[in-house]
Amino acid sequence: MIPALGLVAGLVIGLLLHPDVPLWLQPYLPIAVVAALDAVFGAVRAVMDGIFNDRVFVISFLSNVVVAALIVFLGDQLGVGSQLSTGVVVVLGLRIFSNMAAIRRHLFHA
Amino acid sequence: MPEPSEMSTDEPDTTGGQPTDEGAGRSGWSRLLRMGRPRATRANLFATLLAVLLGFAMVTQVHEHRTSGLENLSQGDLIALLDGVNQQSLHLDQERAKLTRTRDSLKTSSGDKAAISAAQERKNVLGILAGTLPAKGPGIAITVSDPDRVVQPANLLDAVEELRDAGAEAIQIAGVRVVADTWFGVDDDNTMLVDGQPIQPPYIILAIGSPHTMSTAMAIPGGVIDSLKQLGAHPSVASLKTVNIDALRAPKKPRYAQSDGSAS
Numbered sequence: 271m272i273p274a275l276g277l278v279a280g281l282v283i284g285l286l287l288h289p290d291v292p293l294w295l296q297p298y299l300p301i302a303v304v305a306a307l308d309a310v311f312g313a314v315r316a317v318m319d320g321i322f323n324d325r326v327f328v329i330s331f332l333s334n335v336v337v338a339a340l341i342v343f344l345g346d347q348l349g350v351g352s353q354l355s356t357g358v359v360v361v362l363g364l365r366i367f368s369n370m371a372a373i374r375r376h377l378f379h380a
Numbered sequence: 381m382p383e384p385s386e387m388s389t390d391e392p393d394t395t396g397g398q399p400t401d402e403g404a405g406r407s408g409w410s411r412l413l414r415m416g417r418p419r420a421t422r423a424n425l426f427a428t429l430l431a432v433l434l435g436f437a438m439v440t441q442v443h444e445h446r447t448s449g450l451e452n453l454s455q456g457d458l459i460a461l462l463d464g465v466n467q468q469s470l471h472l473d474q475e476r477a478k479l480t481r482t483r484d485s486l487k488t489s490s491g492d493k494a495a496i497s498a499a500q501e502r503k504n505v506l507g508i509l510a511g512t513l514p515a516k517g518p519g520i521a522i523t524v525s526d527p528d529r530v531v532q533p534a535n536l537l538d539a540v541e542e543l544r545d546a547g548a549e550a551i552q553i554a555g556v557r558v559v560a561d562t563w564f565g566v567d568d569d570n571t572m573l574v575d576g577q578p579i580q581p582p583y584i585i586l587a588i589g590s591p592h593t594m595s596t597a598m599a600i601p602g603g604v605i606d607s608l609k610q611l612g613a614h615p616s617v618a619s620l621k622t623v624n625i626d627a628l629r630a631p632k633k634p635r636y637a638q639s640d641g642s643a644s
Contacts, residue, residue: 271416271417271418272418272419272424272427272428273424273427273428273430273431274416274431275428275431276427276428276429276430276431276432276435277431277432277434277435278435279432279435280431280432280433280434280435280436280437280438280439281435281436281438281439282435283432283435283436283439284435284436284437284438284439284440284443285439288440288443289440290444291440291441291444296444299437299440299441299444300441300445302437303434303437303438303441306430306433306434306437307434310431310434314412317411317412317415318408318411318412320411322415324421324423324424324426324427325423327423327427328423328426328427328430331430332430351454352454352456352457373408376407376408376411377408377409377412
């Protein structure tokens with residue numbers, strides 16, 4: 271409950287403040303957000319499955335974000351930046367979808 | 381295959397939904413509710429912090445994406461964009477060159493210029509004939525002093541006809557321009573009328589044309605000057621190098637005569 275409220279609070283703060291993203295952060299922010307979303311959905315699914323663990327959630331959240339940023343950075347250095355980030359986004363999207371499917375089955379049995 | 385990272389056991393994602401009831405008959409909703417209850421653990425606090433960060437980052441990224449244009453694009457995207465813009469610029473240049481050529485050809489087309497100058501010429505000629513434009517050129521001036529007022533309208537008409545026969549191109553009598561429909565008459569006081577305007581002697585008739593031809597025509601025996609002399613009007617003719625005919629005639633639209641439409 272409280273983390274959900276926290277999410278809403280973060281949204282509100284962001285709407286109010288309208289900060290500028292620093293230049294060095296700009297390429298990584300979108301992918302980091304998607305990776306974090308994937309972690310969140312995974313957490314909800316784990317709750318459904320009865321295996322949720324706070325610690326695991328936090329660690330997986332952070333590691334998802336770091337790995338996603340690392341992959342973007344590596345791709346830019348190697349010169350396959352756009353392809354690699356496309357691949358990462360695709361995979362994250364896949365995971366989100368499958369987690370959502372599991373949640374849906376738990377909730378609505380459909 | 382990627383797996384949901386929160387599970388403490390390694391299990392692939394693709395197995396899809398797990399059996400919801402684990403002996404205690406808990407459904408997804410109840411689990412969700414249970415989890416949703418506020419708990420004061422450090423991990424929960426951390427999770428809250430992360431959620432705040434996530435919300436913040438999401439909104440910031442959306443705002444950034446909306447307000448920034450080209451800054452966030454990758455190199456490949458920028459190159460593609462540049463190519464598109466260059467193509468468009470090339471097309472616009474070609475179109476501009478084509479339109480400029482068309483405009484120039486329309487402006488300087490010689491056919492039109494000739495037509496315009498021809499129309500201008502005709503306008504001048506017709507203006508002189510109709511009396512709407514002043515004229516000047518060599519000609520003669522006939523002065524009829526007529527002290528006894530013996531000159532009749534017929535005499536003036538004779539003079540005009542004779543002058544025309546001699547090739548006069550513009551005629552003016554006592555400040556009234558003589559044109560195709562000019563008429564001569566007298567009013568009740570025996571005052572000479574030209575086009576309805578009363579004129580007083582001495583009458584000065586100005587005519588532009590060949591001075592020699594016109595003065596010769598005036599001087600033929602039994603002609604205009606002779607007749608006027610016999611009447612006692614005391615005419616005199618002077619050839620002039622420049623005759624200024626300034627009297628103008630307002631153009632009158634014919635009420636009965638219609639053009640039959642054939643162009644000349």
